[in-house]
């Protein structure tokens with residue numbers, strides 16, 4: 071008889087995440103739930119998730135400096151970003167998709183809603199890609215360093231350079247969308263989105279320059295690990 | 310217990326995730342052989358009841374047999390070739406629309422069938438964390454009443470989880486609005 075596995079996931083570490091309501095980031099005010107979250111019985115619905123099948127659907131597309139498909143190279147500071155996706159228990163999360171999206175080196179996104187129209191588009195850069203972690207949970211992609219860009223949150227507001235990351239992991243609850251920032255960026259101190267994460271955990275979003283990742287004559291290297299929720303225990307349920 | 314690593318904080322998906330989803334090419338789930346296509350449509354509404362035009366709505370569900378396309382689901386049930394169970398839509402035009410099939414029955418941890426349901430993850434500009442909810446179906450009142458998760462929801466809030474069958478729709482359409490804040494706020498789960 072087949073058995074089904076229900077992995078029990080530890081709680082989302084709310085104390086490590088931003089609050090839903092963070093008025094310094096204005097758009098949160100009307101978009102945060104006021105009712106407390108209702109605790110759920112974790113069933114097969116929650117212990118599974120789209121991660122594994124998404125890996126089968128999405129192919130790796132990990133060089134954003136060329137994936138516009140024009141034959142030309144994106145303009146900007148070429149960088150390699152690498153690291154591991156880990157669960158809270160330190161296990162690498164293999165074979166999971168990391169979707170990334172970002173502005174170009176001038177701070178402009180390729181999207182019709184973009185408001186940073188004073189910054190130029192780069193015909194050789196689309197700013198989206200994805201990579202899949204190996205057995206060890208390691209990912210790696212090549213891109214150009216995104217530029218900071220102005221936004222309308224408050225007077226003279228600028229987002230620090232950042233790359234958006236989306237990952238599913240193995241379960242519904244391990245879903246994480248976050249942003250990777252760059253060590254030493256003076257705009258971090260002024261950015262309410264970065265600052266919305268608690269002081270003790272926000273530096274976990276900051277990539278460090280790593281000379282060992284740098285490829286001579288080609289690209290500088292940055293290292294950043296991502297930690298998602300992990301399974302606390304296994305429950306075998308007879309069919 | 311060993312020292313745990315700290316979770317990477319969540320950040321907003323922002324307005325530009327939409328770059329990843331071409332308009333009109335939202336991920337439409339292929340219909341397994343013999344199954345009926347259904348449509349889930351709705352809006353994401355903010356605390357002023359205004360539609361949120363930059364939300365990302367993701368769905369996760371079992372196939373009509375009740376099987377998840379996931380390595381942990383080892384039950385002896387057919388997996389439909391090509392049916393992932395994962396849907397994704399943006400709300401740029403004011404609402405979202407996901408074409409899929411009605412999921413089958415999935416057991417709860419006590420082995421009792423849960424009512425047919427679809428999990429939903431909602432994110433948007435202005436949301437620093439994702440929220441999780443479940444879609445149940447208005448034409449399954451009895452199954453809904455016996456559902457383990459539904460039973461934990463206060464009675465007066467259960468309606469926020471029920472997608473309403475649109476009379477006369479073809480293919481069968483269910484309306485499911487997601488209210489982020491305020492009166493009739495959707496029930497969100499600590500998944």
Ligand SMILES: [Fe+3]
Pocket residue numbers: 173229232234323325
């Ligand atoms: Fe951004």
